[in-house]
Amino acid sequence: xxxxxxxxxxxxxxxxxxxxxxxxxxxxxxxxxxxxxxxxxxxxxxxxxxxxxxxxxxxxxxxxxxxxxxxxxxxxxxxxxxxxxxxxxxxxxxxxxxxxxxxxxxxxxxxxxxxxxxxxxxxxxxxxxxxxxxxxxxxxxxxxxxxxxxxxxxxxxxxxxxxxxxxxxxxxxxxxxxxxxxxxxxxxxxxxxxxxxxxxxxxxxxxxxxxxxxxxxxxxxxxxxxxxxxxxxxxxxxxxxxxxxxxxxxxxxxxxxxxxxxxxxxxxxxxxxxxxxxxxxxxxxxxxxxxxxxxxxxxxxxxxxxxxxxxxxxxxxxxxxxxxxxxxxxxxxxxxxxxxxxxxxxxxxxxxxxxxxxxxxxxxxxxxxxxxxxxxxxxxxxxxxxxxxxxxx
Numbered sequence: 001x002x003x004x005x006x007x008x009x010x011x012x013x014x015x016x017x018x019x020x021x022x023x024x025x026x027x028x029x030x031x032x033x034x035x036x037x038x039x040x041x042x043x044x045x046x047x048x049x050x051x052x053x054x055x056x057x058x059x060x061x062x063x064x065x066x067x068x069x070x071x072x073x074x075x076x077x078x079x080x081x082x083x084x085x086x087x088x089x090x091x092x093x094x095x096x097x098x099x100x101x102x103x104x105x106x107x108x109x110x111x112x113x114x115x116x117x118x119x120x121x122x123x124x125x126x127x128x129x130x131x132x133x134x135x136x137x138x139x140x141x142x143x144x145x146x147x148x149x150x151x152x153x154x155x156x157x158x159x160x161x162x163x164x165x166x167x168x169x170x171x172x173x174x175x176x177x178x179x180x181x182x183x184x185x186x187x188x189x190x191x192x193x194x195x196x197x198x199x200x201x202x203x204x205x206x207x208x209x210x211x212x213x214x215x216x217x218x219x220x221x222x223x224x225x226x227x228x229x230x231x232x233x234x235x236x237x238x239x240x241x242x243x244x245x246x247x248x249x250x251x252x253x254x255x256x257x258x259x260x261x262x263x264x265x266x267x268x269x270x271x272x273x274x275x276x277x278x279x280x281x282x283x284x285x286x287x288x289x290x291x292x293x294x295x296x297x298x299x300x301x302x303x304x305x306x307x308x309x310x311x312x313x314x315x316x317x318x319x320x321x322x323x324x325x326x327x328x329x330x331x332x333x334x335x336x337x338x339x340x341x342x343x344x345x346x347x348x349x350x351x352x353x354x355x356x357x358x359x360x361x362x363x364x365x366x367x368x369x370x371x372x373x374x375x376x377x378x379x380x381x382x383x384x385x386x387x388x389x390x391x392x393x
Contacts, residue, residue, distance in 0.1 A: 015051070016044035017098040025137070025156050026148060027098045028054075034093040043068045048102045050140045053078050055094045059144040097148055099140040103212065107133050109164040114222075115175050119182040122228060128220040129171060131193065134212040135163070135204060143208030163204070167214065170199040182221065183229070189216040308380040312341045315371055333368065336361035340372070344384050351388055 015037070017027045029035065034055065044067050045051045051063045053075055061075040072079045078094060114126035137143050153159050174195050180188055197214040204211040221229075319325070319333045340357040343349040358376075362369040375381060 013038065014042045014044065015096050016042075016046075017049075018046065019100060022102070023104075023156055025100055025104070025159050026144070026154055028148075028154050029096045029098070031154075034095050036091045036093055037070065037096075038091045039070055039072070041070045043070055043096070045098070048100060050099050050101065052097045052099060052141060052144050053094050054097050054144060054148065057149045059097070059141045059149065060094075062141050097144050099137055099144060101137050101140065103134060103136045105134045107135070107160060107163075109133060109167050111168045111171065115168075115172050117175050117178070117182065122182055122225060125182055125221055125225055127175065128218075129168075129175075129216065130218040130220075131167075132213075132215045132217060133163075133167060136210045136212060137208060138205075138210040139208035141208070146207040163209075166203045167196060167200055170203070171196050174199060182225075185219050189219075192216050308341075308344070308375075308378070308384070311375040311378060311381075312337055315368070315375065318371065319368075329365075333361070333365050336364070344381070344388075349388060351385075354385075354388065 015029055017029060019027065043051055043063055045063050045065050047065050049065060051068075052059045053061045055078065060077040063074060068074055078092070109131055111129045114128050117125050117127045119125050147153050147159060147162075151162065153162060171192075174192065178185075178188075178192075185192075193214045193216045196216075197211055200214065201211045315337055316334050319330050319337070322330065325333070336357070340354070340361055343354045343357045358372060362372060376385065
């Protein structure tokens, strides 16, 4: 027991702390309770450190870098506070708090909860925020009184967490006053960081800290908002949305109709299911109505322009170039192409007639199936197919 007491007394006869990590802000000697310190003990304070004598929740005397022999000269407040006679070698109880004065850089912070943000285009959006900040202990005695004494914080992670809470609180106020769009926020990271530093500096100074910098590294949005932003970007890339929707509606109706699906008259049910399944709704109906309006020059043939006629001419040339076909077969293939063209350009043709003409052509000449399919998927052909399908609904 005597050896143990002597070991404790020996620790407090030479008071010092070396931070091997370089990250610790404050260190308390002893770590719990108070220690017995004898006048004449040595206190070693390293560069970028100060040693503050602390008792009963109050920071009293402070020593700077160097080796100090504890006397009534360098800790007068503590001696007077304890009423120890001048020159006495009697022990007294206190704690010594070492404070690191270095710059603490690259300290991460993150809002534990998303911050509400009112955006003119997306409405109320919740933002996730992350960043970095840098600080230094500027007034050690005030810092110890406010953080160690009032808040009871010693561990670095607890102190940093408390500082992060202040930053997030001020950021919430700042974000609420921003008048920029969510899409423009990344261009204002520097301004937001500077504004957050300005608003938080007084809070840090009240604790004896110097807030040297605040940086925003990330502002994130919920997944559903990310999808909305992606969709908006896709819409911008498409350009003319009305023409795009008309094209998609015509392709959907034409492809589904030509794919088959029952005897003659199931087109009404087909049209309804397509509208619901594709989610086009009223937009699809408007696109079909637009497609059904007569084109300049009258009729589907004028709407098709020269593209469809040129396509059929190319197919006829392809037939004429086939060396393995007889003259009769070439004539039959050309006649079948003409019949399909007539049905497509007729104002009264139905999808059943077009399907029959296509099957008659590709059934006898299977090698024409892929070229015909490619031709019927051109914008000109799809516009006509959309008109014919709309007439059948």
